[in-house]
Amino acid sequence: MNLAQIFSTLLGKDLAIRFTAYDGSSAGPEDAEYGLDLLTPRGTTYLVTAPGELGLARAYVSGDLALIGSHPGDPYGALQALAGDLKFSKPSAVQLAAIAKSLGREHFKLIPPPQQEALPRWRRIAEGLRHSRGRDADAIGYHYDVSNDFYEMVLGPAMTYTCAVYGDRDATLEEAQENKYRLIFEKLALQPGDRLLDIGCGWGGMVRYAARRGVHALGVTLSVEQAKWAQQSIVDQGLGEFAEVRHSDYRDVVEGGFDAVSSIGLTEHIGVANYPPYFEFMRDKLRPGGLLLNHCITRPVNSARSKARPFIDRYVFPDGELTGVGTIITAAQDIGGLEVLHEENFREHYAMTLRDWNKNLMENWDAAVAEVGEGTARQWGLYMAGCRMGFEMEMVELHHVLAVKTDDHRPNTPLRPWWTP
Structure with missing residues (x-):
């Protein structure tokens, strides 16, 4: 199972956006105005270890994921298009097993997030209780x-x-x-x-x-x-x-x-x-x-x-x-x-x-x-x-x-x- 097939499994077949990946695979209409380009294996790891908005943000901020069709200073158009497609479905056990086998264990190991990311709430306690001075x-x-x-x-x-x-x-x-x-x-x-x-x-x-x-x-x-x-x-x-x-x-x-x-x-x-x-x-x-x-x-x-x-x-x-x-x-x-x-x-x-x-x-x-x-x-x-x-x-x-x-x-x-x- 290539990356585009995994993407389609999670989001469904009827994509309005275009998805391309570093393994050469692609999904979605070729003439789509907007899309996602997964550029590196590190980006895959971010998406796998933090499914949803946090993983997408990590991959994007780190430069491992590109929003096609918009300038990075104003990715509004791409985000609008993606909002219609990024509705992750829950794969079956068989699909999950196939995805895990295709990706390999290395992508399920946590890696450091981009340097721009703040600590999670539970680790900020070292700075004091929430809303302490x-x-x-x-x-x-x-x-x-x-x-x-x-x-x-x-x-x-x-x-x-x-x-x-x-x-x-x-x-x-x-x-x-x-x-x-x-x-x-x-x-x-x-x-x-x-x-x-x-x-x-x-x-x-x-x-x-x-x-x-x-x-x-x-x-x-x-x-x-x-x-x-x-x-x-x-x-x-x-x-x-x-x-x-x-x-x-x-x-x-x-x-x-x-x-x-x-x-x-x-x-x-x-x-x-x-x-x-x-x-x-x-x-x-x-x-x-x-x-x-x-x-x-x-x-x-x-x-x-x-x-x-x-x-x-x-x-x-x-x-x-x-x-x-x-x-x-x-x-x-x-x-x-x-x-x-x-x-x-x-x-x-x-x-x-x-x-x-x-x-x-x-x-x-x-x-x-x-x-x-x-x-x-x-x-x-x-x-x-x-x-x-x-x-x-x-x-x-x-x-x-x-x-x-x-x-x-x-x-x-x-x-x-x-x-x-």
Whole structure:
């Protein structure tokens, strides 16, 4: 049994994609636009020892498996095509025996994964318990301390690594990111002289946006590289009077009495069990009547498992957890002292943001590979294109939740934000 026959046994005969392998075998239509090319025996071992998405990711990131028909900086088209075919069936005992005999014992022996892969959850205990300060710092460093130059190639001049908000479908990524900050700034009803705390501030985009408008903004991030870049950007833009970014756990911020708190893309990292103290922290940092905005990726239902799937956990966000927006709102309400005023879903906007990040990576491919290596560049192309599909297919969403620290006065927000098509 050759490799193409094994592939067909697992996936069925009616393939829409093309499969080719290093043993010279092939399956699927010869004129297929997209396909898989298994290039090495090591790739076979990865696929056999970790069936499913983890094995495919290992083989792809290591360069042992190619996605035919798409650029590695933006493999979206190939992933879309593969999503229709990659439905592994359970082979019979006779088929399994034939597959094992054809492949040989050597392919069933575990081999080291690509260097880009994080340790499995059970081995991270050496770094501390899940969502302890030390382990959180390691997880953030894994993802965000890759290379500031690489991030600039992917994110563009805004250096903003969160969902943009597109005013229309023809808006550029830069326009959409600026629009996102404007929206959050206005939702928080910020005025010159106000004080903003931005937790998980990334490269300081929200901090700089607010500072340019006369707001005193403090940002904190667990990423050393982000803090260095953000603070230098503040200096370069002459915003030192109003802005500061610290390398710090948000829980170590001692200042209080802020007019507003923003959390843009942090909630995914803190763990569902930690939502109550997380919202208590933000509430306690606000003055009475102050506003908070929570921006985070969510699941479309509240009952789904919160832990990330293997590829995301090993190659993207170690220890990341997602839940439904209902769980987030409940956590904010149940601590007391916060009133939820408004929430909205930007799912489609995140798919468009990821599309534009993939485009940037593809256009800067050679420079990106030179900066971080081909394996890491492939890892990012795969991750962003796959996540784009997830948002388009409503497997994940992106929600804003706006709340006020309650007191005897109504918040400084519109009586009702009007709906416009």
